[in-house]
Amino acid sequence: MLKVVHLNTYDGNGGAGRACLRLNLALNATNEVNSEIVVFYKFGQNPAVKTFTNTLLKRGYAAAAIVAERLLAKHYLKPVKIPFSFTWFGYSVVHHPTVLAADVIHLHWVNHSFLNPKHLAELAKLNKPIVWTFHDSNAFTGGCHVRYSCDHFENECGNCPVLVDANPNDQSHKIWKQKNAAYQNLNFKIIAPSGWMKSSVLRSSLMKGRQINVVPNTLETNIFQPQNQQEARAKLNLPKDKFIFLTGFMPSKKDSHKGAAYLLESLELLADKRSIEVENIELVVFGNRNTEDVPAFPFKTTFLGTISEDEKLAACYAAADAFLIPSLEDNLPYTVMESLACGTPIIAFKTGGIPDMVQHEHNGFLAEYRSSESFCNGMEWMINYPVKEALQKNARATVMQKFSEKVIAQKHIELYKSLLPNG
Structure with a gap:
C-alpha cells in the first residue's frame, strides 16, 4: 500500500x-x-x-x-x-x-x-x-x-x-x-x-x-450537506421568516485581505435601496471572538461567536439564504466550499480561486472586484431570485462533482x- x-x-x-x-x-x-x-x-x-x-x-x-x-x-x-x-x-x-x-x-x-x-x-x-x-x-x-x-x-x-x-x-x-x-x-x-x-x-x-x-x-460532504432550513434555524434560535445573510465577518488585526470594509459598505448601500425592507433581513455572523469592536450594521445582526463543531457550522450554512464573503485575495476559501456543500449560494468578489467554485448566477453571484455597489447588487439579486431551490441544488451539485x-x-x-x- x-x-x-x-x-x-x-x-x-x-x-x-x-x-x-x-x-x-x-x-x-x-x-x-x-x-x-x-x-x-x-x-x-x-x-x-x-x-x-x-x-x-x-x-x-x-x-x-x-x-x-x-x-x-x-x-x-x-x-x-x-x-x-x-x-x-x-x-x-x-x-x-x-x-x-x-x-x-x-x-x-x-x-x-x-x-x-x-x-x-x-x-x-x-x-x-x-x-x-x-x-x-x-x-x-x-x-x-x-x-x-x-x-x-x-x-x-x-x-x-x-x-x-x-x-x-x-x-x-x-x-x-x-x-x-x-x-x-x-x-x-x-x-x-x-x-x-x-x-x-x-x-x-x-x-x-x-x-x-x-x-x-x-471536505466532509456527509457533514456539510443540505438540511431543512427551518429546522436549522430552530437549532440556532434564528427567525423563521426573514431573509438571512450569513458571513464569517472577522475584522482581523493581521489580514486586510478579508475585505470587511467592503462588506459594511455594501450592506449600507443595500439598506438604502427603496425595494429593500430592512426589517425583513437579518445578518448572522460567525467567527467573531468578541462583539465590542464591530461596527453598527444597518440590519439586525446576530453574532454566533466562534464555532468549533463542524455540525453546528453546517447548520449555520443551512439556516442561511446566502453566504457573503468579501475576500480580496483568497486561494480556495473553505467557507465557500462548505456553504455550497450545504446548498447555500454565495455572494463574493471575482477574485482568487473563488470563481473555481462559484459560477455567476448559477450557484451564486460574482461581484466586480472591490466594487461595493456590485456586491450590493448581488445581494439584491439573491433576495429577488424567483427560484431559490435551483440555486441551492446547483450549489450542492458543484461540490459533489468537483470537490x-x-x-x-x-x-x-x-x-x-x-x-x-x-x-
Missing part, C-alpha cells in the same frame, strides 16, 4: 491545516493509501495526528521559536495587515521514522519556524518524491503570504512594501535567495488548489520550470503514483 506523509505546521488551525486533515481522511477512505500527518506543533488531541515535538523539551522549543519569530518580526515589518514569514528558525524532519517510511512526502503550510529553506533542502537527501500544496503565496515570495498587486516575486523580491527598511537587498531579497538556493536541488511537484494559484505560480521567478497540477481541496472526497483523493493518488519509479 502506498505510504504518504503530510507535513504541516499545525493540526487543523487555519485553512491549510483543515485541508491537510480532510485530505488525509479522504485518502485513507480509499484503501489504496496509508496516509499519515505529522505536524510541528500540535494543539489538539486527534490521535490520527503525530507531532515532531512530542516531548516537553521539543514542544517548548517549538513554542519559543514560533513566539520569537513573531516578536522579532515586529522590528522589521510596517504596521500593515499583510502576513509575512521570516526564516530565522527551523526544524529538521529527515530522521523521523514516519518520514523515513513514507513513499511520498506531501508538504502543506510549513511556516512559523518549521521548515525554513535550510531544512527544506535537507529533504533532497531522502531521495523521495515530494509534493507541495501551495495554500498561499509564501513558497514563491520573499516572505509575504498575500501579494495583492505587488509583482516583485516575478523577479527576486527586494524593495518589499511590507518591510520598514525596504531596499534592493532587504530581508525579502535575502529570503528569496535562501529559497532559490534550497529549491535548486529539491525536486518537488506543485499542487495549486485553484487556477488562480497556478497562474500566480507561473509568474514566479522561484518556480520557473516546475510542474504545476491544479487539484482542489476537499467531493472520492474525486479529490483519486486525483492525488494518480499524482503520487506518477512520481514513483514504477509509476
